[in-house]
Amino acid sequence: MTGVLKRYRQEAACQLHDARTWYAARSFDDLAALTADWLKGDLVRHPNGHHTGPDPETLPLLGALAAANRGGFLTDGSQPGELETFLGRPWRQRAFVSGFVADHLLALALTEQAAAAGLLVRAHPPRIRHKDAEPGSVDVTTCGDRVNTDCGDHLPPREIWRIFLCCHPHAVRAVIDTWQITLIDPQWGRNTLLWPLLNRL
Incomplete structure (x- = not known):
């Protein structure tokens, strides 16, 4: 019992x-750096x-x-291609990654490179109202004839607050x-197009 209690206390x-650590973040760059740390195992907990x-x-x-986050693309969702x-x-499954880009020039470069590589791109500019955003939904996971997951639509502010729950308001x-960007491989099961592009950020 002592070992179980000790492990519980360590985990707590x-x-x-x-x-x-997450609450101490005060900026977009802080959250991107912490997300990279979480991906690499330096943090166990993510606000989402x-x-x-x-x-x-x-x-x-x-x-x-991790390279994408350190390069200025704060990721909030992804999956590999799978058959x-x-x-x-x-x-x-279609390979995809979604997230946020604060730097306008980086957002343009990323979306242009992704489109030129043959990826599907969904990009929503800063300050656009949710009701005015173009629909961007793309099916990315199916089981038989049923769609399990889609992505690419604009996220309203309340959803972003939920993703970064308990983070400092300045950072959220x-x-x-910022720009909301989703990159999707149109080919089911492929993993050789999207991830090399992210590694070049």
Whole structure:
């Protein structure tokens, strides 16, 4: 019992340390740097409900995602391409990454390079109202005939507050005032197009 209690206390202390570290962030760049640290294992907790590190499917992508965050693309969602079978039904995933870019020139360069490479691009400029944003939804995960996941739509401010729950308001407001960008590989199952592009950021 003593060992279980000790482990619990260590985990609680780690969670508290990480929560304080995230709250200490005051800028967009701070949040991007902490996201890179979380992806590389230096932090266990992420404000968006991830308290045990990245999902297992994200492990092969950690280098590319960390590079993107250190390069100014604050990521909030991603998945690898995949072609599998689940409960006897075909499971398909398109590789995608979504997030935020504060630097206007970087946003333009990133979207132009991605489009030129053949990726689907969904980009919503800063300060656009949610009701005025162009629909951007693209199916990225299907199981048989059912769509499990889509992405690319504009996120209203309340969703960004939810993603960075318990972070300092200064930092969250900085994220709200950025480009929202989603890059999607149109080919199901492929992982050789999107991730090399991110590594070049």
